[in-house]
Amino acid sequence: MDITTAREKPDDWWEVEALFDTCFAPGRTALSSYRLRDDVPPIANLCLVARDSYGQVAGAIRNWPVRVGGRDAVLLGPVAVHPTHQGEGIAALLIWRCLEVAAKAGHPRILLVGDAPYYGRFGFQRLEGVQMPPPTNPDRVLGIALRKDGWDGVVGPVTRAAD
Incomplete structure (x- = not known):
């Protein structure tokens, strides 16, 4: 596999959006997690693009700032x-x-909504007491601490970073 990764650039935006549209339902932006992203810029150094040997976008990831019970977190x-x-x-x-x-940048914690068996291999575990906007299944709310005790005492609703 000849794949390179780099920080997403402004010129990559349309290609990345097309990839997300290809991989997810056209109504992906109607998901409750997108309400946490509305009018909030993503964390630039945590938005990455993977390109194949032909220079085509093979994959992409974005991350967003959120608050959990009033504390900073990253939404993967x-x-x-x-x-x-x-x-x-x-x-x-x-x-x-x-x-x-994210760890090098000092972010203490990351959460996501996803399948525990898949994300568990990266160290993500189910978060008790962290409430994503409905109708999110609480069994799919997962997190990882990027520093010791990163999730200790962090509970409550997940809200937009701008609120």
């Missing part, structure tokens, strides 16, 4: 891989890279 996602590259480990590469960059 969306992450997507083009159908022609699925099964090559690109999503895992992007997730690991985001975890590394």
Whole structure:
């Protein structure tokens, strides 16, 4: 696999949006997690693009600032891989890279909405007492501490960082 990753640039925006539209339902922006992103810019150094040897976008990941019970957190996602590259480990590469960059940048915690069996391999675990906007299934609200005790005492509703 000849894949390179780099920080998403403004010129990548349309390609990344097209990838997300390809990989997710057209109504993806109607999901409750998107209300947390409305009018809030993503965390630029945690938005990555993976390109194949032809320079085509093979995958992308974005991350957003949120608040959990009034404390800062990172909301991971969306992450997507083009159908022609699925099964090559690109999503895992992007997730690991985001975890590394976020930890180095001093972010204490990351959460996401996803499948525990998949995200568990990265260290994500179900978060008790953290409430995503409805109708999110609480069993799919997962988090990882990027520093010791990063989630200790952090409970409550997940809100937009701008609120």
